[in-house]
Amino acid sequence: MGTNLDLAVLILYFVGILAFGTFFQKYTKTTRDFFLAGQRFSWWLIAFSCVATLVGSYSFVKYSTAAYNNGISSTMSYLNDWPWFALLLFGWLPILYFSRTVSIPEYLERRFDRRTRIAATVIILIYMVGYIGINFYTLGVALQPILKWRLMYIVAVIAVIAAIYVTAGGQTAVIMTDLAQGVILLLAGLVVFFLGIKAVGGFSAFWSHLPQSQKVPFAHPVKPASFNAVGVFWQDGMANSAAFWFMNQGIILRLLSARSVREGRKALVAVFLVMMPLAALCVCGVGWIGRALVNAGLLSSNADPKNIFITVTHFLTGPGLFGLILAALTAALMSTADTLINATSVVLVNDIWRPLVKPNRPDRYYLGVARLSSVAAAIAGVILVPVYASFKGIYQAHAAFTAAITPPMVVTIMLGAFWKRYTARGAFWTLTGGFAALLLSMAVPVIIVPFSHGMEAGGTHFQAYTYMRALYGLVLSLAIGISVSLAGKRRDVPPTLLCGDEKRKMAEFKGAPINERPGARLRLTVKTSPVESETPVAFLSPDSLGALAAEPGDLVHLGDTRWWTGGLRSLHARAAAGEVQPGTVELPESLMKQAGIVEGQSVHVAKEM
Amino acid sequence: MRPSDISFLYQYIVGGVVFFAALICIVRSGALDLKTHPGRRWLFISLGVLLFYLLLQGLLQFVLWRL
Numbered sequence: 001m002g003t004n005l006d007l008a009v010l011i012l013y014f015v016g017i018l019a020f021g022t023f024f025q026k027y028t029k030t031t032r033d034f035f036l037a038g039q040r041f042s043w044w045l046i047a048f049s050c051v052a053t054l055v056g057s058y059s060f061v062k063y064s065t066a067a068y069n070n071g072i073s074s075t076m077s078y079l080n081d082w083p084w085f086a087l088l089l090f091g092w093l094p095i096l097y098f099s100r101t102v103s104i105p106e107y108l109e110r111r112f113d114r115r116t117r118i119a120a121t122v123i124i125l126i127y128m129v130g131y132i133g134i135n136f137y138t139l140g141v142a143l144q145p146i147l148k149w150r151l152m153y154i155v156a157v158i159a160v161i162a163a164i165y166v167t168a169g170g171q172t173a174v175i176m177t178d179l180a181q182g183v184i185l186l187l188a189g190l191v192v193f194f195l196g197i198k199a200v201g202g203f204s205a206f207w208s209h210l211p212q213s214q215k216v217p218f219a220h221p222v223k224p225a226s227f228n229a230v231g232v233f234w235q236d237g238m239a240n241s242a243a244f245w246f247m248n249q250g251i252i253l254r255l256l257s258a259r260s261v262r263e264g265r266k267a268l269v270a271v272f273l274v275m276m277p278l279a280a281l282c283v284c285g286v287g288w289i290g291r292a293l294v295n296a297g298l299l300s301s302n303a304d305p306k307n308i309f310i311t312v313t314h315f316l317t318g319p320g321l322f323g324l325i326l327a328a329l330t331a332a333l334m335s336t337a338d339t340l341i342n343a344t345s346v347v348l349v350n351d352i353w354r355p356l357v358k359p360n361r362p363d364r365y366y367l368g369v370a371r372l373s374s375v376a377a378a379i380a381g382v383i384l385v386p387v388y389a390s391f392k393g394i395y396q397a398h399a400a401f402t403a404a405i406t407p408p409m410v411v412t413i414m415l416g417a418f419w420k421r422y423t424a425r426g427a428f429w430t431l432t433g434g435f436a437a438l439l440l441s442m443a444v445p446v447i448i449v450p451f452s453h454g455m456e457a458g459g460t461h462f463q464a465y466t467y468m469r470a471l472y473g474l475v476l477s478l479a480i481g482i483s484v485s486l487a488g489k490r491r492d493v494p495p496t497l498l499c500g501d502e503k504r505k506m507a508e509f510k511g512a513p514i515n516e517r518p519g520a521r522l523r524l525t526v527k528t529s530p531v532e533s534e535t536p537v538a539f540l541s542p543d544s545l546g547a548l549a550a551e552p553g554d555l556v557h558l559g560d561t562r563w564w565t566g567g568l569r570s571l572h573a574r575a576a577a578g579e580v581q582p583g584t585v586e587l588p589e590s591l592m593k594q595a596g597i598v599e600g601q602s603v604h605v606a607k608e609m
Numbered sequence: 610m611r612p613s614d615i616s617f618l619y620q621y622i623v624g625g626v627v628f629f630a631a632l633i634c635i636v637r638s639g640a641l642d643l644k645t646h647p648g649r650r651w652l653f654i655s656l657g658v659l660l661f662y663l664l665l666q667g668l669l670q671f672v673l674w675r676l
Contacts, residue, residue: 072669073613080620082662083627086655090640091631207676215674217666218616229616237624265651272658277665418634501639 006323013327039097040559040595041257045566046267049254051182051275058138058336059283060189060329062394064309067287069393070227071214074287078280079217080237081245085272087418088245089265091499095417096252097261098505099496104247104413105351111416111497112424119431121351123409124247128344129377130401132337133384138394139333140385145307146326155385159378161334185332188325189282195316196289200296209292225458226392231467235403239470243406246413249343259557259567260608261502286312306393337381344377345370391463400466404442407473408434415481418499426485434477441469448472506609510555514609519549521606523561528599529578529586536571538605539578539586550575550607558585558595558603571595572608617670621663628659 041049067074101107104124109117140154147154200206207215219229245251258264290312293299303311313325349370358365391397412430415422441448445457445464451472457464465472495501496508506514522544529539538556540548550556552575559570571591580586585605587597597603632655635641642648 079662079666080624082658083624083631085658086628086635086641087631089655090635090651091638094640212674215669216611216613217669218613218620220612221616221619223612229613230619233616233620233623237620238627269654269658273661418638499635499638499640502642 003319005319009323041567043266047270063283064287067284073219075280098509132381135337193285209295235467235470345373403470411477430481517549536573538573
């Protein structure tokens, strides 16, 4: 499978994507600066960057298989996130944004205590190592038909390359290349889908070649145990979707990089209304095409469902394009694995090793620990591969893993953000007790039966009640959290860490009462201020302040007038009155450098609060 | 009624309960102030998202499969 041209394209792609990553590494100073302190990107850039996280690189292989086996109902996982929409937009996003929280362990320590943070960190580490394993496994499955090696050999080679790459690559570069690759993969999915429609003989022919039972968006409620609607609803719609939107570090960083909470909300509306359905079509489409091709007699019915993405792509694309799609898939899988390995070592060192095991050591020591923990994370991921390989498909393997890990975290975050009465003791016991209950359900799966809706076990231990373990875990974690909290004493909670009055959160974020008077958006020319300042400050003329309806000390946003820069060249600052020429704004040189704004440039200035 | 119709109803009844319970909590907490124009607009958008998925999946579930 594949030609020399495909190989050449594959190599060129890797070189190109590395060059792209290097460009952004040079362009930005630090990850924190780029993604958090800046908080400056436009909604459409956030929405596009969510594609990289939304369409996880393993998604194509995983969902193509599910789509080939189950038809349109394979989209259930992408179309069942809507119950969380309101909580995310009006509850969680303002908490994260205005409290300046950058990670879930940090939020849990501020909301509860240190030991809750540690318990959450351990669960998050397991969650990330599990994701590393699923990435390795998916990449191994994708490359097996081409390399024709044994799965574990491919996984071992991938793990070694990824571990080496982690030490060389930077987080910003990885995220930007993820963004590029997410878009390329989406386009690749659409191209292969439409090539398939053409090959089958048009949309009517494609639709008629799908079995009647595969044309509906929902599977049977409880059958078979390996894929059913009620199971997917609880495992994916409730537990995994909540985990994805509320605790996935990639999503948190992307939402925090928005220029404002309003821009973050606009991005999420675009993601829910456009990106999610589009992503569902892209990742599942190849599987549907595969089924239609087989039923039309154009593709062998012996095609392995696990490899259907590669088989169909190879069948439909010519030399060169096949290499490009394969390269995009491989590179995306590699960079996702790199990101996860990197993140795992960061969490291990910053949240466990540095504060608890060996505090107050020189930075070189922690760097060594980080490198060793990267290798350990890669090895742990490899060890999980045979466990995943024992499942019927990647979809089931991934579902079993998320259902077994996410429920206690989801319940802790939800109760923490939305229930004032929830105590630190309740949160700690939700995490530890919920996780222990899930472990117990693997040893004694029969305890899931009351939650199973009459579903068959479908396996033993970890593989039993793959989906319904999520409902069991959610109910038990909720019961533990609520009962322990009600038995304990009430405690005051900072309002910024709870869902509630947004204006109060804004005032605390600003450090002063907010200014809600409506003002104009001005187009001003930037000049370098003779005054340097450690805090971001923008000097404006009295006329400009009047037009903006801003007072000195109010937060203003300054951004490049070219909309397509997406906020890359922009900044937040506090307004200050100064002897400034009308039509201009003066900024300290260091601030201009940080924002990539130059002297004489036109910027839009608007008051924020 | 087909088994997948039951699945459709199950998701929209249970999911709907979660969605509206969340919305009520948010309004009661003051996070979404319905006395203001932006608050009412965001409520409308939230309901629009629910309606979008209901129509999209309803169309596939009850209409397009017949074609």
